[in-house]
Amino acid sequence: MSExxxxxxxxxxxxxxxxxxxxxxxxxxxxxxxxxxAVEAASTKRGTDYVDLALLTDGLRxxxxxxxxxDVAYRYFSTPKRRFIxxxxxxxxxxxxxxxxxxxxxxxxxxxxDARHGVLEQTRxxxxxxxxxxxxxxxxxxxxxxxxxxSEDRYExxxxxxxxxxxxxDIHDLRFVPISALQGDNVVxxxxxxxxxxGRPVLELLEDLHVGSDENLIDVRFPVQYVIRPHxxxxxxxRAFAGSVAGGVMKVGDEVMVLPSGFTxxxxxxxxxxxxxxxxxxxxxxxxxxxxxIDVSRGDMICRPHNQPTYSQDVDAMVSxxxxxxxxxxxxxxAIKHTTRTARAMIRDLQYRLDINTxxxxxxxxxxALNEIGRVRLRTTSPIFFDEYRRNRQTGSFIVIDEATSxxxxxxxxxxxxx
Amino acid sequence: xxxxxxxxxxxxxxxxxxxxxxxVAESENPVILFSGGxxxxxxxxxxxxAFWPARLPFPVMHVDTGHNFQEVMEFRDRAxxxxxxxxxxxxxxxxxxxxxxxxxxxxxxxxxxxxxEPLLDAIDKHRFDxxxxxxxxxxxxxxxxxxILSFRDEFGQWDPKNQRPExxxxxxxxxxxxxxIRAFPISNWTEMDIWQYVRRESIELPSVYFSxxxxxxxxxxxxxxxxxxxxxxxxxxxxxxxxxxxxxxxxSCTGAFESEAxxxxxxxxxxxxxRITERGASRADDRTAEAAMEDRKKMGYF
Numbered sequence: 001m002s003e004x005x006x007x008x009x010x011x012x013x014x015x016x017x018x019x020x021x022x023x024x025x026x027x028x029x030x031x032x033x034x035x036x037x038a039v040e041a042a043s044t045k046r047g048t049d050y051v052d053l054a055l056l057t058d059g060l061r062x063x064x065x066x067x068x069x070x071d072v073a074y075r076y077f078s079t080p081k082r083r084f085i086x087x088x089x090x091x092x093x094x095x096x097x098x099x100x101x102x103x104x105x106x107x108x109x110x111x112x113x114d115a116r117h118g119v120l121e122q123t124r125x126x127x128x129x130x131x132x133x134x135x136x137x138x139x140x141x142x143x144x145x146x147x148x149x150x151s152e153d154r155y156e157x158x159x160x161x162x163x164x165x166x167x168x169x170d171i172h173d174l175r176f177v178p179i180s181a182l183q184g185d186n187v188v189x190x191x192x193x194x195x196x197x198x199g200r201p202v203l204e205l206l207e208d209l210h211v212g213s214d215e216n217l218i219d220v221r222f223p224v225q226y227v228i229r230p231h232x233x234x235x236x237x238x239r240a241f242a243g244s245v246a247g248g249v250m251k252v253g254d255e256v257m258v259l260p261s262g263f264t265x266x267x268x269x270x271x272x273x274x275x276x277x278x279x280x281x282x283x284x285x286x287x288x289x290x291x292x293x294i295d296v297s298r299g300d301m302i303c304r305p306h307n308q309p310t311y312s313q314d315v316d317a318m319v320s321x322x323x324x325x326x327x328x329x330x331x332x333x334x335a336i337k338h339t340t341r342t343a344r345a346m347i348r349d350l351q352y353r354l355d356i357n358t359x360x361x362x363x364x365x366x367x368x369a370l371n372e373i374g375r376v377r378l379r380t381t382s383p384i385f386f387d388e389y390r391r392n393r394q395t396g397s398f399i400v401i402d403e404a405t406s407x408x409x410x411x412x413x414x415x416x417x418x419x
Numbered sequence: 420x421x422x423x424x425x426x427x428x429x430x431x432x433x434x435x436x437x438x439x440x441x442x443v444a445e446s447e448n449p450v451i452l453f454s455g456g457x458x459x460x461x462x463x464x465x466x467x468x469a470f471w472p473a474r475l476p477f478p479v480m481h482v483d484t485g486h487n488f489q490e491v492m493e494f495r496d497r498a499x500x501x502x503x504x505x506x507x508x509x510x511x512x513x514x515x516x517x518x519x520x521x522x523x524x525x526x527x528x529x530x531x532x533x534x535x536e537p538l539l540d541a542i543d544k545h546r547f548d549x550x551x552x553x554x555x556x557x558x559x560x561x562x563x564x565x566x567i568l569s570f571r572d573e574f575g576q577w578d579p580k581n582q583r584p585e586x587x588x589x590x591x592x593x594x595x596x597x598x599x600i601r602a603f604p605i606s607n608w609t610e611m612d613i614w615q616y617v618r619r620e621s622i623e624l625p626s627v628y629f630s631x632x633x634x635x636x637x638x639x640x641x642x643x644x645x646x647x648x649x650x651x652x653x654x655x656x657x658x659x660x661x662x663x664x665x666x667x668x669x670x671s672c673t674g675a676f677e678s679e680a681x682x683x684x685x686x687x688x689x690x691x692x693x694r695i696t697e698r699g700a701s702r703a704d705d706r707t708a709e710a711a712m713e714d715r716k717k718m719g720y721f
Contacts, residue, residue, distance in 0.1 A: 002427045
């Protein structure tokens with residue numbers, strides 16, 4: 001069985017990110033002849049002396065004209081064991097918005113450092129965002145080992161340096177690989193030049209990371225998306241509640257509670273087009289039939305009676321601001337979309353703005369502008385059912401929508417109920 | 420401890436079903452575009468799954484260039500009838516007859532670009548505010564940058580530089596009267612995923628995807644099917660070959676290639692070793708300029 005794994009990678013051409021991705025794609029045969037020829041021709045036309053793989057996905061006219069990646073570029077590759085979705089973003093601070101977006105769904109973050117330069121401000125920033133967005137695995141690739149004479153001492157120095165920094169972050173699974181993306185050492189094949197490294201090459205690591213427990217399998221959470229009523233003769237009284245499992249393992253016969261009504265009932269059946277199943281877990285899309293005829297609608301949350309999410313109108317969250325045209329300020333009102341529920345919300349207080357390079361807090365900040373991140377206290381017009389983001393990325397996240405422009409202007413990660 | 424892990428096809432399907440349900444729950448009047456190609460067949464299949472045992476709660480729209488493969492038209496009618504769906508046809512011929520679009524002339528004339536106008540007219544006329552399509556990010560570089568829920572202004576236009584960030588599985592479908600959203604539930608699927616899924620789910624496809632004998636002529640390195648819609652240029656010669664199509668669009672811009680693959684197993688084997696992308700191999704419409712697709716999309720194309 002081949003599993004789906006989502007990778008977020010970020011960085012600039014200088015640290016060899018494009019070379020690494022190019023190797024992963026090329027060696028797993030995901031770059032095609034006509035694409036390669038087009039990219040080679042475009043690179044030559046621009047006068048670059050290397051094949052710029054960004055041109056593969058930087059398809060927008062403005063991107064090619066300015067030679068920049070505006071956006072998250074999604075690339076796809078696979079091995080017999082896994083199918084990968086790679087969200088590739090530029091690494092500069094003005095692309096924080098894109099990095100946050102790319103990391104939001106990732107199982108693993110791939111971060112590169114140049115062995116000559118070691119851990120830089122950019123490395124720390126990327127690692128912090130990885131931790132903030134709750135990416136469960138981080139692989140730090142120490143690249144350009146060929147330029148430091150394949151030195152084990154240099155590698156260990158960088159590993160130690162990074163470990164001491166990462167201790168301040170919330171990173172569960174941290175791996176290191178010394179590589180040379182250019183020469184292919186430890187990318188797909190083990191390096192002949194670094195016999196002292198006993199670990200595996202990058203691709204093997206990506207294939208073997210244990211992603212099975214990345215989802216929360218403990219707290220049952222089922223945000224109701226859609227009520228299915230067939231109006232067909234053979235399904236006269238059929239009524240089921242469709243949604244994606246956002247946490248826990250749901251089994252037929254389980255006692256469940258529906259919020260906000262608080263009614264309890266049992267799971268009478270878990271239906272799919274392919275037939276009923278005995279249990280459902282994230283990220284399955286299923287329909288639940290309930291044992292009692294109770295009122296349930298979109299936006300409701302199904303959970304276990306003794307394991308409920310927090311139910312509140314007052315929320316504390318880290319918010320990443322994404323609007324080019326407006327700033328977040330205390331007193332402003334927005335719409336927020338949280339699971340399948342949309343509510344209006346008022347910013348009660350911007351508690352601090354975080355300097356994402358130094359992690360220092362500016363408590364005097366009056367606003368959050370594009371690419372800034374801060375801690376915000378907000379109050380919603382109707383209660384939402386949430387968990388802390390670090391416990392559940394589905395029920396702990398929300399997006400902020402500007403009602404005047406309908407634009408998505410922010411992304412929130414809930415830290416808890418506000419006092 | 421049991422293994423709570425989905426296969427990649429199950430995970431992709433679950434994501435697509437989630438997107439379809441979300442988009443339908445948050446719109447007034449959805450519609451699904453159906454070309455008869457493999458991608459639209461997969462989107463339709465996923466949409467049916469999303470609402471089962473209820474019938475598909477919205478109609479199916481075909482933008483008909485009038486230059487279709489007969490096999491594809493028959494497949495279209497069969498596929499929609501089998502799910503008890505309702506078909507709406509937006510006709511390019513009608514738009515030409517009414518003088519709203521002008522037919523291209525010359526031997527390379529194609530009705531592909533003319534589809535945008537009747538599509539937008541139909542969206543307007545039926546007041547559709549959520550329009551499902553089968554675009555995938557791996558197939559074309561302008562599509563690689565498009566959102567799963569992609570906003571269109573009152574002129575049906577796409578603004579690639581002003582797109583809504585998409586995080587987690589939270590989609591912003593907010594729009595006003597006259598604006599609409601294009602939804603692409605299989606954005607994250609690759610050509611290989613599509614074929615594997617078609618095989619697993621036994622999804623019927625038009626016969627032109629499988630190897631068959633056909634009278635063709637060579638143009639721009641592609642084999643074009645002989646048809647009343649294409650005029651031969653000097654030196655072009657019709658010959659009979661064993662071919663199949665890798666994508667299915669308008670007859671005037673879809674090329675075939677020589678292939679002996681008559682089954683899904685053989686097609687999957689062929690796709691696995693192919694070194695050319697499906698659009699590079701078979702779509703004249705994307706060859707015109709480096710940004711051909713982006714320019715069409717900005718105007719409201721799918």
